[in-house]
Amino acid sequence: MDKRTVLITGGSRGIGAMTARFAARQGYDVCLSYRERADAAEAVCREVEEAGRKALAVQADMAVEADIVRLWEEAIGKFASIDMLVNNAGVLERQAPLIDFDAARLERVFRVNVIGAMLCAREAVRHMSKSSGGRGGVIVNVSSIAARLGSPGEYVDYAASKGAIDTLTIGLAKEVAAEGIRVVGVRPGSIYTEIHASGGEPDRVDRVAKRTPLQRGGQPEEIAKAILWLASEEAAFVTGTLLDVTGGL
Numbered sequence: 001m002d003k004r005t006v007l008i009t010g011g012s013r014g015i016g017a018m019t020a021r022f023a024a025r026q027g028y029d030v031c032l033s034y035r036e037r038a039d040a041a042e043a044v045c046r047e048v049e050e051a052g053r054k055a056l057a058v059q060a061d062m063a064v065e066a067d068i069v070r071l072w073e074e075a076i077g078k079f080a081s082i083d084m085l086v087n088n089a090g091v092l093e094r095q096a097p098l099i100d101f102d103a104a105r106l107e108r109v110f111r112v113n114v115i116g117a118m119l120c121a122r123e124a125v126r127h128m129s130k131s132s133g134g135r136g137g138v139i140v141n142v143s144s145i146a147a148r149l150g151s152p153g154e155y156v157d158y159a160a161s162k163g164a165i166d167t168l169t170i171g172l173a174k175e176v177a178a179e180g181i182r183v184v185g186v187r188p189g190s191i192y193t194e195i196h197a198s199g200g201e202p203d204r205v206d207r208v209a210k211r212t213p214l215q216r217g218g219q220p221e222e223i224a225k226a227i228l229w230l231a232s233e234e235a236a237f238v239t240g241t242l243l244d245v246t247g248g249l
């Protein structure tokens, strides 16, 4: 492909920001979305531009369908074609057992992690499908090893939302393969980012590292590299696959 462009949701921080940096180094132009941290998003854009690629940051709440549609309109308006979606934006709430959950919490988690990701995938399929004039592409869904482990006592809601993402990956991969679109998933283990502060335990990765076979937490770049490999031509025969990057959990 002559020119490649990636759209990364939640690209202002953590795994999404690192994926933007690595994608730029591999020659991708980058559109990244964020919810509220405009300064962080613009800083990532500057790094992409310093790597010689084009960048665009779009404020878009993944809990709002109109924002997701506008995100795609702005991305296509600037770059004309998007070759890869990294469905990365995700949230978790404070650690608690299920008996303490209420509907409002569950709606917040599922609206961003599941409904937002599915709507963003919908926009990607509409844009990439060869039968609609698109040129195919790759959707990489960022799930979590929580989908397999369940996160008891911490956030089974978050874990269940990631289980939904895994099922989306398997089903959508079959649904759109003939359209030239691959759909894959990455399931990170415990990675050093700010997401753990939302759960009320900023140092959670260090605690979990002790029971990880490789005896350490992961770095965002280790997930970014897995995402970009799955999206690359080297993985051209890979679709519907969930890749665990967990240190053995």
Ligand code: NAP
Pocket (backbone or CB within 6 Å): 009, 010, 011, 012, 013, 014, 015, 016, 033, 034, 035, 036, 037, 038, 040, 060, 061, 062, 063, 088, 089, 090, 091, 112, 142, 143, 144, 145, 146, 187, 188, 189, 190, 191, 192, 193, 194, 195, 196
């Ligand atoms: P993070 O450091 O907390 O960053 C979250 C990113 O998502 C930020 O860019 C944030 O934007 C954006 N975001 C959050 N809510 C949003 C919304 N409603 N609309 C749009 N953007 C939103 O998270 P991370 O650790 O990098 O996690 C990235 C993905 O990896 C998530 O799907 C997460 O579930 C998954 N994951 C993480 C781990 C881990 O240990 N870190 C493990 C397994 C899976 P703002 O900067 O504007 O707030």
